[in-house]
Amino acid sequence: MTDQRPIIGITTYRQAASWGAWREVPADLLPSDYALAVERAGGIPVLVPPLADRDAARAVLGRLDGLLIAGGADVNPARYGQEPDPNVVRWYDDRDASELWLLGEADALRLPVLGICRGMQLMAVAAGGSLVQHLPDVVGHDRHGGGESSYEAIPVVVDPGHRVSALLGEQITSASHHHQAVADHPGFVATARDADGVLQAMEAEGDRFEVGVQWHPETTDDVRVIEGLVDAARDSAARRRDER
DSSP states (O other): OOOOOOEEEEEOEEEEEEETTEEEEEEEEOOHHHHHHHHHTTOEEEEEOOOSSHHHHHHHHTTOSEEEEOOOSBOOGGGGTOOOOTTOOOBOHHHHHHHHHHHHHHHHHTOOEEEETHHHHHHHHHTTOEEESOTHHHHSOOGGGOOTTOOEEEEEEEOSSSHHHHHHOSEEEEEEOOSOEEEEOTTEEEEEEETTOOEEEEEESSSSOEEEESSOGGGSSOOHHHHHHHHHHHHHHHHHHHHO
């Protein structure tokens, strides 16, 4: 019997890492929370490192059923026409380019997409939007950033009548770790905010699953938004099989 679980590509970091006897070795890596959450949600995770060109992105997506753009470093502010804030000191142009190619090709193929934290921000940038470069300068505190390796519990209110509210209801407590946020998001509907007015979720209109969340559901027991991606990927894969 053919395994009908959808295959979900998850983008990765490419940066120096240390393990065993090796120190500061260039590596493609990602916290295992992402892959484990996709498995719990009913999908098969496949890690996608930064790719060399758009043709590679097209080829990869032709073999996937859905795409998850993971969290990570800041997006290069030049991608949305700004000079870097003093608090924005590191970005990875290879990852920015690869994920923008992947998003463009996912649009062409109408694959389901979920963006988590940086992933949501990149989705907004890909659509021609912009970011708040350093959120504490706007909201007056740094609680959204959590600790050095921990997450802050931030209450989030979800607008009713949208895909995100159908998955999560109208209020959740999010796992937050970010110092940036989405400012402008052309083509996306704002569907959740926190008490500071920070955009916490957005989604595209229409029947395609194209959702971004600012928090980190993969670190919690609540993977309903990832289940939404997996379910949409399963349906999309079935439709493509029927069309062949």
